Amino acid sequence: MSDRFVRSHLKMRHLILLVELGRHASIANAAAAARLTQPSASRLISDLEHVLGIQLFERMARGVVPTWAGKMLIRRAGVALAEMDAAHFEISTLLSGIGGRVAIGSVLTPATNILMQAIKLFKARSQKASLVVDFSTSKSMVERLLDGQLDMVLGRILDTSTVPLLNFEPITDEVHHLIVRATHPLVGRANLQLAELVEQSWIVPPAGSILRDRLTALFLSEGLDPPVETVETLSVPLVVSLVTNTDMLVALPKELVQAQLAAGELVALPFDLKLRMDVYGIITRQGHVLSPGAEIMVDALREAAAVELAASRKQRALPAGLRA
Missing domain, CATH: 1.10.10.10 (Winged helix-like DNA-binding domain superfamily/Winged helix DNA-binding domain)
Incomplete structure (x- = not known):
């Protein structure tokens, strides 16, 4: 039928x-x-x-x-027309010798290393191709993927109704730590309590994001209202600047601020937030045939993710005093 x-x-x-x-x-x-x-x-x-x-x-x-x-x-x-537009663009660019266009969306943490390494591999193998990279929440990017605006997403599937429409290759999850500047008044304090932390100034992701929801749930589970004094942003450069130059604090995976942690500018407070995000991975559309350039990018993501996972396992296997 x-x-x-x-x-x-x-x-x-x-x-x-x-x-x-x-x-x-x-x-x-x-x-x-x-x-x-x-x-x-x-x-x-x-x-x-x-x-x-x-x-x-x-x-x-x-x-x-x-x-x-x-x-x-x-x-x-809309998806069908987007596919035809993409086909026309691919044909035009290949005829002109450019090499096509690949669009990827990503959540923040993978961008620090996995995405960077994948882009290096991609450009080495497809030098004439154009790559467009966007950052947002998993929900909005999966919607754009289903609408044909993105070729792939490095993120999470949060809406179970979309599962039959998508392919998902898991990579890993994220552990979030409480990050502050080295001169923050809470540095060196033992036995920190959540009731004390809620009074601090926080940098938080937008409402509706999975991390924001879980932070809110964490406070409510302890009978506390969420922090009142907040700055809401997804911009990593702004987050790093704010937490480095003010007494604000933020819940982040260490990978996002590894350079600042290594330089001693930032530190992770000894407080376990018990926040582990859902596994993120490579998401593509079910039944969709990727362009040659998009195939190269997916392969590059797989390779970069495998290297990152191996390095992470090696790091966790070291004695605590030898870890970076």
């Missing part, structure tokens, strides 16, 4: 119209954007609804609103 629907009924103008209907809550505006007449647009929608046997849009006084089935088709239509 699905094969017959795609091959016999679904046309490019259906896809374009669906995408425009997702952008405009009006058949007239969507039709104009798709370069169709309004009657033609209405007929195309009716044809799809007839073939599928389900209502795709609710007709309102001021326009149309997609049903759950309409939203699904709109998203899939």
Whole structure:
């Protein structure tokens, strides 16, 4: 049935119209954007609804609103058009001798070493390819991956409903430590208590991120309100600058500030937050054929992750006094 629907009924103008209907809550505006007449647009929608046997849009006084089935088709239509745009771009760049474009999204911690090493491998093997790197939360990047805006994500799958749509290659988890500057008043203190820490100024990730939720849960589990005095950011350079030059504190994996820890500018307080994040890994779309450049990047990520994991295991095996 699905094969017959795609091959016999679904046309490019259906896809374009669906995408425009997702952008405009009006058949007239969507039709104009798709370069169709309004009657033609209405007929195309009716044809799809007839073939599928389900209502795709609710007709309102001021326009149309997609049903759950309409939203699904709109998203899939956007992915299909994004794939065709990507194919056109690949062909054009290969013909011009450039080498294509690869887009990757990443959460912060892997960027410190795994992503850097993978980029070095990628550029050595695909010198003419263009690489676009974006940083955000796993949730927003997986959404962009499913929409066809990214080729791969180095992050976590947080929404279980998306699992059937994705491939996931796990890498490792993250241990978070409480990081402050070397001259912070709490440095050298023993028996720190969470009630004392909550009174400090904190640097925190945006609301809705997994780390923010778990920090909030940590305080609430001890009968404490979350910190009031906070700076909310995902910018690593800003975090490092703030924690180095003020008495603010932040929960971070040591990998993000390894250079500052080694230089003695920052220290990890002797307080176990008991925060371990879910395993992150390489995420791609199920059933999606990666471009040659994207395949090279995925392979580079696998190699860099394997090296990083081996180094981490070796470090943990050393006596505590010899660890970096």
